Amino acid sequence: MLNALIIVWRESLEAMLVIGILAAWSAGRGGGAGAGRALWAGVAAGLASALALAAMMQGTLGSLSDHGQEIFQTLLILLAAVLMTHMVLWMRRHARGLRREMESALDRAAERRGAWGIAAVAAIAVAREGAETAIFLQGMASGAGWWTLLPAALAGFVLAGATAWAAARGLRLLPPHQVLRVSANLLLMFAAGMLVLGTDRLIGLEWIPPGADPLWNTSTFLDDGAGLGKWLADLFGYRARPAAADALVFFGFWLLMAAQRWWSARPAGPERG
Numbered sequence: 001m002l003n004a005l006i007i008v009w010r011e012s013l014e015a016m017l018v019i020g021i022l023a024a025w026s027a028g029r030g031g032g033a034g035a036g037r038a039l040w041a042g043v044a045a046g047l048a049s050a051l052a053l054a055a056m057m058q059g060t061l062g063s064l065s066d067h068g069q070e071i072f073q074t075l076l077i078l079l080a081a082v083l084m085t086h087m088v089l090w091m092r093r094h095a096r097g098l099r100r101e102m103e104s105a106l107d108r109a110a111e112r113r114g115a116w117g118i119a120a121v122a123a124i125a126v127a128r129e130g131a132e133t134a135i136f137l138q139g140m141a142s143g144a145g146w147w148t149l150l151p152a153a154l155a156g157f158v159l160a161g162a163t164a165w166a167a168a169r170g171l172r173l174l175p176p177h178q179v180l181r182v183s184a185n186l187l188l189m190f191a192a193g194m195l196v197l198g199t200d201r202l203i204g205l206e207w208i209p210p211g212a213d214p215l216w217n218t219s220t221f222l223d224d225g226a227g228l229g230k231w232l233a234d235l236f237g238y239r240a241r242p243a244a245a246d247a248l249v250f251f252g253f254w255l256l257m258a259a260q261r262w263w264s265a266r267p268a269g270p271e272r273g
Contacts, residue, residue, distance in 0.1 A: 003190050003235050004149040007084075007136050008156030009163070010187060015129035016164040019043060019122075042122025049123065050130025057138050073139075074201040080139030081194035083132055085253075088184045088191075089260065139194060192253050193237030199249045211244025 023039060057076070064072055137149055203210045219225075219240035224233040232238035239246050 003193075004137060005152040005156040005159070006186055007190065008133060008153045009159045010156075010184075011129050011133040011136070012157050012160035013163050015126055016160060019126065020164070038119040039122050042119035043126050045119065045123040046126025046128075047130055049127040050134055053131050054134040054138065057134065070201070070205065074198055074205065076135065077139040077194050077201065078198040080136045081191045081198060083135060084187050084191040084194070085257075087132060088187050092184065092264070188257060189236045192250055193233075193235055195249050195253055196237030196239065196242075196246050199243075199246050203243060203245060208245055210246075211248070213243040214241035215244045215247050217241050 023036075061069055061072055137153060199208070202208045217240065219229075222229040222232075222238075222240060224230055224238055224240040229238060229240060233240075237246075237250055242250075
């Protein structure tokens with residue numbers, strides 16, 4: 001599925017860029033081979049933590065009743081949408097200073113705890129990206145199944161490696177900040193789609209009322225059960241016959257994103273003396 005490919009590509013690319021920052025610091029100021037070994041030990045620990053989280057979620061899912069699984073999957077879908085949105089907003093605020101923040105954290109860690117501090121910073125950075133990916137994919141697997149997502153996820157990881165390699169080689173057509181900006185907008189579209197899917201499930205669980213259902217019907221022009229309509233439904237939350245609750249969540253989400261964008265773009269007011 002395209003959304004799994006893009007999410008894994010984006011998250012893996014971000015993790016690779018973070019690892020690149022850490023590796024460059026380690027080579028330049030970190031204290032030689034010992035710092036390098038600590039760095040890669042931290043990366044391995046972060047990956048192991050992310051895999052453990054994925055296994056724990058899968059184990060929890062398998063131990064639940066059918067109704068419990070439905071609730072767990074619904075909560076995971078909504079959590080994935082919230083985390084995806086939070087990640088995009090965080091990156092918008094901090095992307096420009098990411099290298100400086102990472103290097104400052106490494107300087108402090110190396111000064112206080114030596115190699116163990118460097119390993120901890122690397123482990124936390126990689127575990128964060130891996131945990132987000134695990135939650136996103138688990139939320140998607142609730143609707144599609146892991147075996148459906150696996151080829152796309154692997155392709156996304158390979159594509160991320162190719163993108164990072166091209167960026168490292170100075171390919172001007174792929175500046176990392178532009179790649180991350182475009183992918184961030186796609187992630188917001190996926191988050192909107194997952195919120196709509198979560199809303200459908202909440203309606204099915206009778207936790208929220210659907211309101212007018214359907215609010216409108218565009219299935220004559222673009223059915224969401226096949227072809228382009230199904231592709232838009234799977235990726236971005238299109239519904240040909242949405243309940244009022246679906247429409248409220250979808251348009252409310254984009255209204256909030258537009259308001260946040262406008263607020264963050266406001267010029268700073270004059271300083272008071």
